[in-house]
Amino acid sequence: MTTTRAAPRSAARPAPVRSSYRFELVKMLSQWRIRLLIVACWVAPAVFVAIVSQQSSLPADTVFGRLMHGTGWAGSLVVLGFATTWALPLLTALVAGDIFAVEDRLGTWRHLLVAVRSPRRIFVAKTLASVTVILLLVTGLAASGIAGGLVAVGNRPLVGLDGHLLSPGNAAGTVVLAWVCAVAPTLAFAAVGLLGSVALGRSPMGLLLPALLAFALQLTEFLPLPVAVRLALPSHAFLAWRGLFTSPAQAGPLLVGLAVSLLWAVVATALAYRLFLRRDFTDLAYEGSGRRVLGAALLPLVAVVALTAGVLVGATPHTGSGIEQRKLQDSLATSFAHLYRLQTAQLHRPDVTEAELGATASCDKGGSPVLDEGPGNDWRCVVSWHLPGATAVGSAIYQLDVTADGRYVADGDGPKEVNGYFQVRTPDGDAPNPLWQFDGNVDLLHSAEKD
Incomplete structure (x- = not known):
């Protein structure tokens, strides 16, 4: 078997x-x-x-x-x-x-x-x-x-x-x-x-x-x-x-x-x-x-x-917050120059380039006793620019609220015809003023060039 x-x-x-x-x-x-x-x-x-x-x-x-x-x-x-x-x-x-x-x-x-x-x-x-x-x-x-x-x-x-x-x-x-x-x-x-x-x-x-x-x-x-x-x-x-x-x-x-x-x-x-x-x-x-x-x-x-x-x-060489006076000034001047051209187009004025404007900014944080760096809502900046063919130099004041992550809000503080009012009077009617309030962003890792 x-x-x-x-x-x-x-x-x-x-x-x-x-x-x-x-x-x-x-x-x-x-x-x-x-x-x-x-x-x-x-x-x-x-x-x-x-x-x-x-x-x-x-x-x-x-x-x-x-x-x-x-x-x-x-x-x-x-x-x-x-x-x-x-x-x-x-x-x-x-x-x-x-x-x-x-x-x-x-x-x-x-x-x-x-x-x-x-x-x-x-x-x-x-x-x-x-x-x-x-x-x-x-x-x-x-x-x-x-x-x-x-x-x-x-x-x-x-x-x-x-x-x-x-x-x-x-x-x-x-x-x-x-x-x-x-x-x-x-x-x-x-x-x-x-x-x-x-x-x-x-x-x-x-x-x-x-x-x-x-x-x-x-x-x-x-x-x-x-x-x-x-x-x-x-x-x-x-x-x-x-x-x-x-x-x-x-x-x-x-x-x-x-x-x-x-x-x-x-x-x-x-x-x-x-x-x-x-x-x-x-x-x-x-x-x-x-x-x-x-x-x-x-x-x-x-x-x-x-x-x-x-x-x-x-x-990275940065040891602080990354928000420095020079970087903030460069960012604000760049934004202002771009937005100035938008306002110029709204008002049907002759166009100018950013290079022709030559916009610069001077910023101060909280007055002379305070170090000009770091976040805060006490930044005060003056933007200056020059139009081709004009002898006078234009200037506008901004109050900046800068947060720790690099974002800032620029609030226009005059003159009224530039950035002191939320609307501008154009040939087509009232329109939002791009220079009145705007957001910006600072590169925390970027190193600003020294003079």
């Missing part, structure tokens, strides 16, 4: 990443909270921009806010400013900050592990699914804001942060590029959300971690930090996109901000991956560990900031 041996049973293979990713994505999109966020991001900015653009009172305290009557591209940049301050960190908290914690709340880890058979592939699939949803939300904010502005106001030229005029085509490309640059810091906050979701389990603190980080970093923006420390924070790229709207573009702070954000995204994701693979999934009552978050999450990220700041200290 012959006997037959049973064929050895092959080990069960893990589910493919593609299938796991598709499953996680469908699971996320089936949640009413995610669906509501998608609808809000694709509809609310367009409605907001369309309504505000038709109001007599504009958000002048926001970059490009006072330009919403003049061009549809300004509305999208106002949305971008709001999104980088509040919306994007909150969106990453609601999406990435809950992607792992939801399994703890529902108690479904055992079922997921049995189905996928690979913690590594579970982590990859969940990470890719959360990033996909976040990119969908960012795309919605950008597209909706642009559409609302173009429909409500129109495809018109945009005045940059140094007064130069961007054609509709250039404005479109620069606005889209600004939104693309906001993706890098968004991914950094998303990675922090993944880290909190893994480390803190079902605890709500994991969900709030990106929002709390954003709030803490916003508070530091008001402090007179050295340039190296400011640029080492992952939130700086949320502000550095403003440098795209000068000519030439202020590329240094933007590139540094993008590199720092991507470094944070990689480090935080790696920390989350390490914690996830070490987790004991047999503990059904897992609540996270504060000590684990401190030792394996927060301290490494603080070390990243310290290391990045150290590298920047060695790479």
